[in-house]
Amino acid sequence: VQFGTVGLAVLSAFVGTSLGMSCLMAALRTGNVGIISTLSSMTPVIILPMVWLRSGQRPTAAAWAGALLAIVGTALISVR
Structure with missing residues (x-):
């Protein structure tokens, strides 16, 4: 496993989780x-x-x- 692959996985997990949960919480506020x-x-x-x-x-x-x-x-x- 290359460091770039691990870094990409960690970055996408962090961004995906934070962005996804932020959007979900915003939608739950009004929907x-x-x-x-x-x-x-x-x-x-x-x-x-x-x-x-x-x-x-x-x-x-x-x-x-x-x-x-x-x-x-x-x-x-x-x-x-």
Whole structure:
């Protein structure tokens, strides 16, 4: 593992966490808690294609099936 890789991982974790939590807290101040919580739980699903593009390794069928299940579940919750 190169230092640059570790540094990038630490930086992205710090920025992602601080920015993500700041945006989540700002949204919770004025928005509907249920919708905000549901949409924030979709982050791993959104990251899946980005990991594929960055690493060049296609996620397994189980990962895609889980992502699809999460999307369908979120859609069902949102439709009411």
